Amino acid sequence: MEIFGSDDLEQTRIEALKVLQEAKLQQDYYHLTQLYFVLGYIAENTDDFGNAIIYYLEGSRMGLLSDDVSVKSSVISMHKNLESILTDYKHYDLAKKFIKDGIELSYKYNNEKQIISLTNNLVYVYLQEEKYDEALSTIDSLRSKFNLDQDKIIQLKNKEGTAYLNLGDLEKAASCYQYIISNDPGTDKEMYALSKHNLALISIKKGKFEEAISFLEDVIRYSEEKKLNYRLFRALQELGQTYISLNETHLALEKFLKAEDIIKNSFTNNAETYSVYQLLSTTYEMQGNIKMALHYKETYSEKLEEYIAKQEEITELDKKYNIQLLTDRYYDLLAADQEKKNTERIAKFGISGTAFIFLSIVLMMMYRQRRMKQNLARELYNIELTSDV
Template identity: 40%
Template sequence: MFVFSAFTAFSEGLSEAYENVMSVYSQGDHSVTKEIAVDFLSIAKEQNDTYYMTKTYYLLGYLCTHTDDFGNAIIYYLEGARHAEISERDDLKPSLIAIYKNLALILGDYGHYSLSHKFINEGLRVASELKDEQQIIILLNNRIHELLSEKRLNEGLKQIDSLLANFHVSEKRFLVMKNKLGAAYGELGNHKAALENYKYVIDRGPEVSPETYALCMENTGGIYLEQKEYSKALEYLLATYDFDSDKQYNQKALRTLGKIGQTYFELSDYGQALNYYQKAIELIEQGNQTPTSYEIFREVSKVYSILGEYETALEYGRQYSEHLEQFIAQQKEIEELDKKYNIQLLTDRYFDLLAANTEKRETERMAKFGIAGSSVFFLGLLLIVLYRNHRVKREIENQLKSIELLSEV
């Protein structure tokens, strides 16, 4: 019914048609929503409606991320951002900020940290124009996340200090920052400072931010495990597992179970180690995965080897190999997607287009001062454009055709 109403609404105006697309989206069927959004986009293109083109590109990018189609997600997001920038419509700027945030997160996950920071900076530029402090805080939080992910720990610590010194953050955001401080100090080997930050969150309880509380409990137990203070490690890790299970934080529970099993293994309590490793395997079989969940099977194999049950050890060793192969295949798939869509070239193209649009605006502004007053500027602009075209011409010519064939835009 929703699909039918979406198509019949095309003749009734873009506004009603877009509302119908969003009605389908609200039902949670991403594949159907994507189909009608693509059709709606073609109508918006025919009518050259920048507003609905931008909104639909944004929606399609979001849908692609939720169907693991990250290459096309990047393409749709870039198209949405380009149209929003060209239009200069204030009512599109919130969507533009969201697009830049999402692009930064995807590119960070792909390991393109420099590109991720570029888009965070673009988001900060637009948020600053709107004087939207909440969006600025969120974007700075994302910058901190990327800095810590790429192990630029001291820069991350400085960014956290700057954020807390220059902005009034909510209590929940403050607790998130304390956890990030703990993570950074822990990576730097400063366990005392890490524990101080984690315990600050723990002492305030789970009411304000239960997920942050769970992370700090788990991380505290992890530090004590690293320090071989096994009784303290178990105290925190067992409490964390109970909390994660109650809240159905399955991926957090899976990580915690691995650490509990490791702690009992270090204590030579192999029965308990197997008990908690088996609980972790049950979560994996229910579809809960983490990037390193395959390691559980190797640990179980090690326990059975120590117990002399070699056939069982071999079976879990085989399962470990299978899960490891799956992980490697996923990593290769990500690398192939990166090559297929040539993310670096796509984003370079975008920033060249953005720069050209900025130069166009400046040209129009300068033209108001008269031909004589702006002749030097035009000469400089010509040189800039010629230089840029020379720099990217061959690269674009070689790859543009294949990229556009792969794109659904």
């Protein structure tokens, strides 16, 4: 942990794997839980998401088997981290299962902070699934059950605004974003800039272009001051598109070129950023500058290919680790281990306990036969070849 505190992640990983072997030999569930947690965190923060999932799953299993109550908070945190990765991979059903399991554990061990945090994450998953009514219902439930701090209220207001905006209720959405910007913007700079941006989108939908331009210019000034490069990029891009709608191509071009400079120097292109090259191509074409229009059209095609390749890489990683299979194995092993612990406890009560053990073993064998078929075993062998667990 001293090495981990120094931010030397690679050395921490090496040392943790050494200690892990000793903890396995001693069947030390407490330290196995914490070691897997650290290893999962390191893997997640070095973009090794496949191993991060494996470590978090194994750490959660060890923590649930441990009789030490102090380790349960780590289990809940690993459930939350698993949900985050699974949501990014669009495994929404699995993400929700880990959220709900984490919430159940949080209630069991009276961890209100994690209940609120996990439920907030559940709202985000519903938004990703475009289940806006479920998101709003969950927000209302969270507010009614807990006294939320200002940061959490702001986060939920943003999510509520997103739901209303996608449901077409512009007035309720605007009310949410106005609430955020009327509070101290220092609490969450990104949220403040995003809310003003969303108010601009609402103004555009209403045909109030001058109002939208005013909001976007505010976002640009604020984002430059606070060094929020992504929010600055998005505001410039949106402002450029607004000028295109007003047929003011010279102003649109100015904004698009500034947006291009930001993504060149600040962050990698993604689905939302590479489109600026297409917008530049369209704007130059509208001005009759065919040479530059073709240049940016080619650039757009190259960035699009890079993005598609990245998505294919993510898909291949998902196939390599077979996330569904990993979680199936997690629940199978957990059920088997918990059954084993139950039989060991019952064994202390004599002959009737022995009969119970025999029955449990038979049932467990039947259960595992059903779940662990030949193709499952083969897949797991392939996974284990790539894992340190």
